[in-house]
Amino acid sequence: MNRSPVWHPFTQHGLNEPIPLVTHGEGAALYTDDGRRIVDAISSWWVTTHGHRHPRIMAAIADQARKLDQVIFAGWTHEPAETLARDLVAMMPRELAHVFYSDSGSTCVEVALKMALGYWANRGEPRHRILVLEHSYHGDTIGAMSVGARGVFNAAYAPLLFDTGTIPFPAAGNEQATIDALEAACRDGAAAFIVEPLVLGAGGMLIYPPAVLAEMRAVCARHGVLLIADEVMTGWGRTGTLLACEQAGIVPDLLCLSKGLTGGALPLAVTMASDAIYDAHLSSDRARMFYHSSSYTANPIACAAANANLAIWRDEPVLERIAGLSARQAARLAPLRALPNVRNARAIGTITAIDLTGGGEGYLSRLGPALLARFREQDLLLRPLGNTIYVMPPYCIDDTDLDRIYAAIGEAAGV
Template structure:
């Protein structure tokens, strides 16, 4: 057993794998207590956008920590939150007029689901069924698990999960998905929640913008709320600020987290249309939106988010995304010709490939072997079963990207099914 008393997430401690101690970070580099430099090839679980310890964000955190560290947000406000809300309103689709703060991707999804159900309840048309896309992942709280893929992730908690309508992931031209969604929407569900363009934890599964646009149109015709979970895909990961903008889609409710602070602090928001807000607006206190956490809109986290928004506003972030995407495509082209490599794909700055194996999926027996190889090579890559993906901070240089490609090639040639 480990000498530490820490219970780590998504970690089977019984395997006895080492748990490196990281002391500091900068850019794309993580530095360990035993003197190693590790390349962060997955943005520390998809959160670090501009690089670790970005000076503008660090300075914003430092300044705010000495002025106002925490404030109850029920009936009170502060300048950092106001700056973030104003910045989001300027950046995000104009139809999304309201900003509700929370503190993680899972809670932003919980908020979205409650907003959707509250909208229908308070407008006198109660609806309760939620539609989801097959292989989705939306978080690990009860509501978020309920709208995610059922399986090893949540099997022990099945008694707590509510029933949902599952729409099949697109195959071929996506007709299977559109026909199933059309049929399900005829029964007047409350909402359809989707990860736009890329299903993250499901294995970096990708589908085209035109299909997202077609799904959104079906929801619109049937008056079904569309919830876009852009917790992972937002803040540039797919090459644009939001993935949904590539499809010309404006969701009714939008979930944002991870990169909202540049990856420096936990913070999330759920943005909604004005009529969803107005469904809860009343002189009747029983119709208020009953959701909060102690650290809702924490001022320090909001200061970090405001700095991130300023970086997006004042620096050529989109140019960096385009450059990184092109370099990652070159990486994929190199790896695509290796034996046993399949389904090579990219969306913006997310590059992925599968290793051909008889036991695919998250519990593939290849995953622990790959994880060990990558760790020993001082590259932070965390395969999703037999899927290897690269999602680095946008500041990664050519040398580090080449090193990542070298390590993946070594792994592909070494670890055979």
């Protein structure tokens, strides 16, 4: 077979690792050209919520494709985008009354950062500093990298990144240090604080309690610092509720949503903003408009997929499925806690994770490639974050596939 010209993301082609060719998917499984059935234990990078090729979403895509494929969204509109915006406003916290479309998690974070800075600029107040949480990850575009943890992900691009203020992660027993550091940074007049609510994804599936998120929100409110909630991964039920912010009883000033927005079928993202942020850009002066767009903003077919996803949430017992999956995963995680090579077994909603000892820590742990190969050979799509193995499956996964996943993890942890 000739070498493919494709340059894959987060792939070191110099290692010559096999890259399976996937032909189709259904439910919680993917199928390859050599006849293998692969259990998708990570929802194809955290996007697939209801399962691959969900009939209602596929039907909505096909129906919309027969009507309108694409139209410029600057100064024009279409029914799927209007319906989606209205339904999102009705579904999300009422304070988030404005919907701005983009294409991915990274871009909706970029939008939120620009909205936050535009808010202060249009108010004539010199606030520019963005505060971030230690170990965070918000994407791979320049602004998103700037507000993420500095390290192997972005070391080569350091000259492009802007400075931020880093708040220590609220590790168990050290929560007050986080709150104190945030208080001091906000007192100095920060523009915004961006967080992954309750779970830091690529940083190692690090979990912190809702009470800490609630207190961080209160600190920002006291000092007028905008709170940006990056719910790209945590939204759409991953932590057990529609939004992770619900568990803390808070509403951010800006909310970033993507991944599960279309059920994982097509790329689409939104940044939802409060009246105050929208009004700061509202003027008869064209210089005060929000300067951001992309060619495919609010693509009609992607919006149709998202509308079908919202209909599934309205019509079907999605939260009950999530609760059931959470319980089933917790039961299978429990025996792993006793294994000598396992530490910090943890769970929140439909996400479970463990850290393995003996091979170094962090994304470049030598355990990562070995584990990836091992799981691939067992027909499991598990993609460890270095020495951290996590499971985040579609909500439709059955007990047989869950047993396969956790049996494989147990075997790998026992080696």
